Amino acid sequence: MFHAGKLVAAIAVSTLLALPAAAQEVPASVTLFKNVNVFDGKNEALLEGHDVLVVRNMIQQIGQDIPTSGTYELEVSTGRIERVEALPGSAAGGYEVIVTDEAGKTETREVEVEVIDGEGRTLMPGLIDAHYHLMLAASKGDAWRLEQPDYTHATMVIEANNLLQRGFTSIRDTAGPGFGIKKAVDEGMIPGPRMYLSGTLITQTSGHADRTLPFEEPRVFSGTVPVGEGVMKLDRVVNGRDEVLAAARQNLKQGATQIKIAIGGGVYSFYDPLDVTEFTEDEIKAAVDAASDWGTYVTAHVYTPKGVLRGIRNGLKTIEHGQLMDEETAREMAERGVYLITQPFQADESLKAIADPIQWNKYVQVVEGWEQTAELVKQYDVKMGFGTDLVFAPDMNGTQGDFLGRFSPWFSNIEMLRMITSTNAEILALSGLRNPYQEGPLGVVEEGAYADLILVDGNPLEDINLLGSNGDHIPLVMKDGEIVKNKLN
Ligand SMILES: [Zn+2]
Structure with a gap:
């Protein structure tokens, strides 16, 4: 049985596989921003306390409580993916995807999850x-x-x-x-x-x-x-x-x-x-x-x-x-x-x-x-x-x-x-x-958008000048899914 948080994670992991692509489509690592307030580029209301999952160079998923680890079973022939509990050797940090291809052959792929704790900062478009x-x-x-x-x-x-x-x-x-x-x-x-x-x-x-x-x-x-x-x-x-x-x-x-x-x-x-x-x-x-x-x-x-x-x-x-x-x-x-x-x-x-x-x-x-x-x-x-x-x-x-x-x-x-x-x-x-x-x-920050993202110390909706000062209040910058600046401790 899935509960809500796990279900979202299953969706995230399944869509990142670009089915019915072969197992090599599973990326070696992904980036997960935890605990950020999202300004999506359009709406005044921030999405508070959200997580944002970046896969390759795109924003894959925006949600709450996206798991940082878990094991999933993927059947390439049907596209069916399921999160499985507590397999022996299950990945402690990161995702583990057990891929069963069309011939019934099984292969395990480790997906490293780089977790960035936003600590309540604002995440917004670059x-x-x-x-x-x-x-x-x-x-x-x-x-x-x-x-x-x-x-x-x-x-x-x-x-x-x-x-x-x-x-x-x-x-x-x-x-x-x-x-x-x-x-x-x-x-x-x-x-x-x-x-x-x-x-x-x-x-x-x-x-x-x-x-x-x-x-x-x-x-x-x-x-x-x-x-x-x-x-x-x-x-x-x-x-x-x-x-x-x-x-x-x-x-x-x-x-x-x-x-x-x-x-x-x-x-x-x-x-x-x-x-x-x-x-x-x-x-x-x-x-x-x-x-x-x-x-x-x-x-x-x-x-x-x-x-x-x-x-x-x-x-x-x-x-x-x-x-x-x-x-x-x-x-x-x-x-x-x-x-x-x-x-x-x-x-x-x-x-x-x-x-x-x-x-x-x-x-x-x-x-x-x-x-x-x-x-x-x-x-x-x-x-x-x-x-x-x-x-x-x-x-x-x-x-x-x-x-x-x-x-x-x-x-x-x-x-x-x-x-x-x-x-x-x-x-x-x-x-x-x-x-x-x-x-x-x-x-914009939305699923399917390019992962060009910045983290801001504070809320620019309250203080627009946080975007100035030569980037001093912008400790992290991601462009095209790559972290190009990281001053977080
Ligand atoms: Zn000019």
Whole structure:
């Protein structure tokens, strides 16, 4: 006879066998979180005092009192599994599965159970940053164009691990290189988050990512390919439908999960005022055509109402920044279901120190704009993700999680927690057929979801700032079923 707790365990063990697969499908070890309060990425009510069983890289089961040991009998021919009591030599710690195959042959498999006592901590989905630049975040000031490329790539490898240590298990990289690093991460060669890469930021001559000097000839006339484009693969300057198509397709060829274009003035760029609109409708449509033919979408860097409206009316699914938007823009974004990823920038003195006055003056406008944008988002119920856009100051990257709390005057803790988990995961999933991680959902704690999980000291629903401070309140991080940080005693 089963009683409730054992029955759940039997279900857990039976489903992890992927029946009617052969006995070798039984994994050698599994991870069991005991005694955690689960924030599932969506619901305000925590599942208190629960256990979460992770098998391979997926969340297998969420329940109460999942046993840490037991012996099970599995008949491969029927798929029938039963928990058996007190067999001689029964596993004292861990699961023991006695597998009877179709020929009647019996084999015993030991499944080691790594038990993690959560001691009442909060277990929640790994954090997601929907606007990050691995290269620019890792690179101090202009180092990315002054140092050897392999030096810059080394800083990216370090930063990839730092992201995990802060609790960020996925990033959407909105311009820059990283396809090789992503591959190395996915192969388990180096630690790092899941990376949704845009590849080069596609920009027009004079656009936000045209980093040439005003007296330099552009490539289309007699100029050479700029360093940011040819060597560092950070951006690509193009004009006209054909070149936009070629640039987008080149990114897709390398594995871009989405395409990023610049359609309005920028803060970092010297020569395009914030108010300018970039790329014609036809050029924007070209990017959208290229992306949608590959089953994915386009996002854009833009601040102004005119630019945002031109973008979303021509097929953009997400908007980056938008700090100068107005009511009409917010209303239309909500109607079209377009996501906004805006940044709660502050006029930090440390940034002023490294910025040119031209950049600083533009930055201040954006800083002043985001609070109104936050209000409009709230008023019109625009779908909002969370992305930090940390660049040029590696010493500041530890504040990544602290950005979330800056939305506190407008959003409740549960709203902010959804942004950084399940809503950001919806944004990642917009990549459709180009989504590299399709075994289950991200950004949620539910059975069948990826095991990207963090343990938090305390309850972030009560104190959102627990997700900041460089991950100091996040003692354990699991990504893809692997524990990549463990400071538990
Ligand atoms: Zn950015």
